[in-house]
Amino acid sequence: MRVVIYTDGSSRGNPGPGGYGAVLRYTDPAGVLHERELSQGYARTTNNRMELMAAIAALEALKRPCEVEVHSDSQYVVNAFNQHWVDGWQRRGWKNAKKEPVKNPDLWKRLIAAAKPHDVRWVWVRGHAGAELNERCDQLAVAAATAPVAQLLGDEGFEG
Template structure:
C-alpha cells in the first residue's frame, strides 16, 4: 500500500504551547481514497519536537507495512534522514558531530521505531507556500496548539529549545 503523508509542527513561543498536524492519504486497490487527519496540542514544547511528533504519529497510525512518501516543511526532520545525520548520531552514541548530546533523542528513537516496518521517503516541502496539504497540516497544528485541551510533552526538557 502506498501512503502519502504531510506533516507539520507549530509552537507558540519556543518553548511554548505547541501542536502537530498530519494528513495521511491512500487509494485502496478498489480505487477508494482514504484520508486521515491527526493533531494534538501540548502545554510546553518546541517546534522541532512537534515536527518530529507529527511524523511519528502519522507512521504509528499505519497498521501494516507501507510505502510512505512523507512530506515535511522541517529541514530538521527531512535532512536527518536524507543527509544521513541519524546514522552519524547513532554511530557516535547519539552525539552530534560537535560531540554534544542529540536533542529530542526520545522522539528520534521513537521515529526510527515507527518507520522501521515501512519504506519511507522523506521529502521537503516549502512551508507557507500555498501547498494545500501543507497548509492543512499547519492549520491542524496551530489549532491544536491554541486549543483549550493541551497534553503534557513528557519528553520536553526545559532549556533544551531548538
C-alpha cells in the first residue's frame, strides 16, 4: 500500500497559538483515489512542534504498514531523517552535535515510533511555491491555529 502525505505546521507567534495540517492520499487497486485531511490547533506552541505534529498525526493515522512518501516544507523535519540527525541524537542521548539537548525530544521520539512500521521517504517541498497539497496543508494549519480558543488543545510537551 503506497500513501502520499503532505504536511505543514503553523504558529501565530513563536511561541503562540499553532496548528498543523496533513493530507493523506492513497489510490486503491481499482484506481480510486482516497483522500483524508487532518488538522488540530494548540493554544501555545511553536512552528517546529506543529511541523512535527503534522507528520506524527498523518503517520499515526495509518492502520497497517505502508510505503509512505512524506512531503514537508520543513527542512527541520526532512533533514533530520535524510541527513540522519536523529540517529546521532539517539546515539548521544538526545544531544545535538554541540552536546546541547535536542529541542522537542518528546515529539521526535513519537515521530520515530510512528514512522517505524512503515517504509518512509522524506521529501522536502518549497513552501508557498504553488504546490497544491502543500498549500492545502498550510490552509488547514492556519485555520487550526486561529480556531476559537475552546477548540485549541494544550501542548503538554511545550508547556511542561
